[in-house]
Each structure stands twice: as structure tokens, then as C-alpha cells.
Amino acid sequence: MKILITGGGGFLGSRLARALLARGELGGRAISKLALVDGAFPDDLPADPRLEIVKGDVCELEVDRDTAAVFHLAAVVSGAAEADFDLGMRVNLEGTRRLLERLRRCERAPRVVFASSVAAFGGELPPVLDDSTTPAPQTSYGTQKVIGEYLVSEYSRKGTIDGRSLRLPTIVVRAGKPNAAASSFASGIIREPLNGVVAQCPVAPQTGVWLLSPRRVVEAFIHAHELPPAAWQSGRVVNLPGITASVAEMLEALGRVAGAEVAGLVQFKPDARIQSIVKTWPVRFRTARALAMGFRADDGIESVIRDYVADAGIRLG
Numbered sequence: 001m002k003i004l005i006t007g008g009g010g011f012l013g014s015r016l017a018r019a020l021l022a023r024g025e026l027g028g029r030a031i032s033k034l035a036l037v038d039g040a041f042p043d044d045l046p047a048d049p050r051l052e053i054v055k056g057d058v059c060e061l062e063v064d065r066d067t068a069a070v071f072h073l074a075a076v077v078s079g080a081a082e083a084d085f086d087l088g089m090r091v092n093l094e095g096t097r098r099l100l101e102r103l104r105r106c107e108r109a110p111r112v113v114f115a116s117s118v119a120a121f122g123g124e125l126p127p128v129l130d131d132s133t134t135p136a137p138q139t140s141y142g143t144q145k146v147i148g149e150y151l152v153s154e155y156s157r158k159g160t161i162d163g164r165s166l167r168l169p170t171i172v173v174r175a176g177k178p179n180a181a182a183s184s185f186a187s188g189i190i191r192e193p194l195n196g197v198v199a200q201c202p203v204a205p206q207t208g209v210w211l212l213s214p215r216r217v218v219e220a221f222i223h224a225h226e227l228p229p230a231a232w233q234s235g236r237v238v239n240l241p242g243i244t245a246s247v248a249e250m251l252e253a254l255g256r257v258a259g260a261e262v263a264g265l266v267q268f269k270p271d272a273r274i275q276s277i278v279k280t281w282p283v284r285f286r287t288a289r290a291l292a293m294g295f296r297a298d299d300g301i302e303s304v305i306r307d308y309v310a311d312a313g314i315r316l317g
Contacts, residue, residue, distance in 0.1 A: 001026060001027070001029040001030065001031060001032060001033075001068040001069065002032060002033040002034075002035070002064055002066055002067045002068055002069075003020065003026065003031060003033070003034045003035070003067070003068065003069045003070070003071070004035045004037065004063060004064075004067050004069070004070045004071070005017055005034070005035070005036050005037070005070075005071045005073060006037050006038070006058050006061070006070070006071070006072050006073055006074035006095075006099065007037075007038055007058075007072075007073035007074035007075065007115075008035070008036025008037055008038050008041075008053075008073070009036060009038030009039070009040050009041035009042065010038060010073065010074075011171075011174050011175060011176055011214070012073055012115075012171065012214065012217060012218065012221075013036065013038065013071070013073045013074075014036070014041070014042055014045060015214055015218050016071060016073070016218050016221055016222075017034060017036055017045070017051070018045075018046065019218050019222065020034060020222070021034060021046060021048050021050065021051065023222075026069055026222070026225060026226075027069070027111070027225065027226060029068070031050055032050060033050055033052060033064075034048075034050050034051050034052065035052040035054055035064075035067075036051065036052070036053055036054065037054045037056060037058060037061055037074070038054075038055070038074065039055065039056070039057070040055070041053055041055070057095075058074040058091060058095040058098075058099060059090060059091065059094060059095045059098055061098070061099060061102065062102070063099070063102040063103060063105070063106065065105055065106050065107050066106070066107055067103070067106055067110050068108070068110055068111065069110055069111050069112075069113075069225060070099075070103065070110050070111070070112045070113070070161075071112075071113045071115075071221055071225075072096065072099060072112060072113070072114045072115065073115045074091065074095060075091065075092050075115070075141075075144075075145075076088045076091045076092055076141070077141070077179055077180050077181035077182075078117075078119060078139060078141040078142075078180075078181050078182045078183065078277060079180045079181055079182040079184070079273075079274070079277065080180035080181075081139070081140045081141040081144065082139055082140050082141060082182070082277060083180075085140055088140045088141060088144055089140070089144065092141065092144035092145065092148065093144045093147055093148065096114075096144075096147075096148040096151060096152075097151055100112075100151055100152070100155045100160075100161065103155070103160060103161050104155070104160040104161075109159060109160055109161050109162050110161055110162070111161070111162045111163075111164075111225055112152060112156075112161045112162065112163040112164070113163075113164055113165075113166065113221055113224045113225050114148060114149065114152045114163060114164070114165040114166070115166060115168055115221075116145045116146075116148060116149050116165045116166060116167045116168065116237065117141070117142065117145045117167055117168050118167050118168065118169055118170075118210055118239065118281060118282055118285075119137060119139055119141050119142035119145060119280075119281060120135040120137055120142050120145055120146045120149070120167055121133060121135055121136060121137070121142070121281070121282045122136050122137050122138030122139070122142060122280035122281070122282075123136040123138055123280070124136075125282055127284065128284045128285065128286055129239070129282045129284065129285045129286070130285065130286040130287075130288070131238075131239060131286075131287070131288065131289045135149075138280035139277055139280060142280075145167075148165070149165045149236070149237050152164075152165050152236060153165070153235075153236040153237070156236055162229055163236055164224050164225075164227070164232050164236055164237075164238070165236055165237040165238070166220055166221070166224055166237075166238060166240050167237065167238065167239045167240060168212065168217060168240055169209075169210040169211050169212040169240060169242035170183040170186050170209050170210060170211045170212070170281075171183075171187070171211070171212060171213070171214055171217055172186045172187050172190065172209070172211045172212075172213065172250075172304060173187045173190045173191050173213070173214070173304065173305065173308040174187040174191070174214065175191070175214075175308075175311075175312060182274050182277040182278055183209070183278070183281075185199075185200075185201050185202055185203060185274065186209050186211065186247075186250070188200075188201075189201050189247065189250060189251065189254075189266045190250065190254055190305055190308065191308070192265065193254060193258070193262045193263060193264075193265035193266060194254075194258060194262060194308075194309065194312075194314050195314075196262075196265070197265065198265050198266075198267060199265060199266045199267070200266075200267050200268075200269040201247060201266055201267065201268050201269065202269060202270060202271030202274040202275065203247060203270070203271075203274060203275055203278055204247070204268070204270070204275075205246065205247045205248040205251075205268070206246055206247070206248060207246060207247050207278065208244055208245070208246045208283035208284075209244070209245055209246070209247070209250075209283065210242045210243075210244055210281070210282060210283050210284065210285060211242055211243060211244075211245060211298075211301075211304070212240060212241070212242045212243075212297065212298065213298050213304045213307055213308075214308075214311075215298075215307055215311075216296060216297065216298055217240070219296065220240055220295050220296075223294060223295060224238075224295075227293060227294070231293055234289075235289075238287075238289055238290045238293065238295070239285055239287050239289075239290060240287065240290055240295055240297075241285075241287040241290050241291055241295055241296060241297035242285065242287075242297050242298075243297055243298055243300060243301060243304075244283055244284050245301040249301060250301055250305075251263045251266055253300075253301045253302040253305055254305060256302060257302060257305045257306055257309065257316070258305075258309075258316050258317075259316075259317065
């Protein structure tokens with residue numbers, strides 16, 4: 001089968017690609033081609049004859065007519081989408097619509113997993129959100145993601161794709177360099193100190209984050225694809241399970257894992273722009289539907305940090 005990952009050069013896209021190549025199959029079918037589309041790619045992608053690297057713009061993407069599965073991860077991240085409205089609308093909204101239009105030409109309706117976000121929610125929120133909470137985004141990024149969800153549901157209703165949208169929590173810990181996402185600090189306050197580098201935190205210690213680890217989100221992408229269409233009949237969108245941790249709790253866990261000196265490398269430097277975005281995001285969810293469908297959360301913030309240490313090969317103490 002042929003698989004397409006948009007945003008395939010990004011942290012999650014390239015990690016998903018490695019996982020799929022290691023599996024060798026998806027939905028019981030052998031993977032013959034895995035196309036990654038992005039503007040840039042890491043240097044350490046595996047040398048695999050099944051892998052095709054396509055450097056380009058998702059808005060101009062051509063899709064093989066026999067593509068069977070698509071993971072649509074390409075996006076302008078939250079902070080950048082807020083700062084550059086035109087860019088966010090072009091990539092996050094128009095790019096999604098153009099991709100879905102191209103998928104209409106496929107020989108058979110491909111199965112599509114769309115990476116949405118809990119930035120879909122905002123405004124007056126209950127203390128704990130659940131599957132009945134109505135999206136009311138307060139940022140350009142959140143708005144673009146919600147429209148993308150509706151598009152995926154509509155094209156699925158029309159039978160041109162078999163779509164399923166996952167609202168992702170903040171992903172922690174992301175490897176690599178900080179990006180323009182408003183949530184970038186949540187990884188930075190763990191990643192940088194573990195590398196012996198001072199990290200600046202733009203939000204207050206009591207700020208809460210609804211989070212999920214890279215391991216779990218890659219599992220979720222694959223699990224979402226593997227679920228039969230009948231599992232999505234009550235709705236094509238699901239809030240993924242996560243855990244809630246405040247910045248203070250994250251630093252306490254970092255101290256337990258790596259020591260107080262490492263945790264002490266985090267400095268608080270308020271940033272009103274970041275704070276104005278982050279404060280609109282929900283912090284607590286009940287995700288009964290996702291759990292019933294077989295999606296999983298992490299055990300806790302300390303296990304998230306320990307998994308990152310192991311994956312990154314970091315030697316402590």
C-alpha cells in the first residue's frame with residue numbers, strides 16, 4: 001500500500017515514518033511506498049527503498065491516485081499562525097482543503113488521519129471538558145483546525161475519504177530546537193535543562209498544560225488508522241487522552257529525575273503574547289470516548305520525562 005505523510009519532515013511526522021517503516025504494514029497490508037512531504041527534512045531519516053522524500057508545499061501537492069492512507073500533520077504552528085494570519089490560513093486551511101480535493105481523485109477512498117488540536121476549545125470553559133463540549137477556538141490556529149475537522153467530516157460523509165480527526169494535547173517532550181508554537185515552552189523547560197542549557201519559561205509556575213508524549217501520539221495516529229469505520233460513526237473527531245501538569249509540577253518531576261541543579265536551570269521570564277494564547281487552552285478533560293476506543297494516556301509527567309531521557313540517550317548524574 002502507498003502512504004502519504006504531510007509534515008513528514010517534522011518531529012512527529014518523521015517519528016511516525018520510522019514507526020511505520022519498522023512495522024512494515026498498516027491495516028494488514030504491506031507498505032510498498034511511504035511518501036513524506038515537507039519543506040525540510042532531518043538528516044537521520046532511514047535509508048529505505050520504500051521511503052520517498054518530497055520537498056515542497058502542501059498547497060501544491062500532487063497525490064498518487066492509488067494512495068491508500070494519509071496522515072495529514074502539516075501545519076503552521078500556533079504562535080506563527082497567530083503572528084502571520086495569511087500564512088496560517090493558506091497552509092492550515094487552504095492546504096487542508098486542497099489536499100482533500102486531490103484525494104477525491106484517488107481510485108478508492110483513502111483513510112485519512114488529521115492532526116487537530118485542543119486549541120479547538122477556548123472562551124468560557126467548564127473546569128473539566130468532555131466529549132460534549134462545543135469547540136469555541138480563540139486563536140487563528142484553533143479556528144483553522146476546527147474548520148479542518150469539519151472538512152474531514154464532510155468529505156467522509158460524501159464518501160471520498162474515510163477520515164478521522166484527533167485533537168492533540170500539547171506534545172511533551174519534543175526533541176530538537178524550540179519552534180514558533182506557543183506551547184514550545186512546555187518541552188523547552190525539560191529539554192534544555194537536560195542538555196545543560198538555561199531555559200526561559202514565558203508563563204507562570206501555576207500554568208497548567210494538557211499533555212501527551214511523542215510515544216503515545218505516534219501510537220494514537222496508527223491506532224486511529226487501524227480502527228474500523230464503524231468505530232467513528234458517532235463522530236469523526238475525538239479528544240485524545242492526556243495528563244494535566246502545571247509548570248511547577250513539571251519542574252518538580254524534572255528535579256526528581258535529573259536533580260535540583262538541572263531543574264534550577266529554568267528561569268521565569270513572562271511573555272504577554274504567549275500568555276494570551278496559552279490561557280485560552282483547556283487544561284483538564286474527561287476522555288471517555290477515546291479511552292473506550294482504545295487510545296491511551298501517559299502514566300504521569302515523571303514517566304514522560306524518563307521516556308524522553310531514554311529515547312534521547314541522555315546520561316544523568
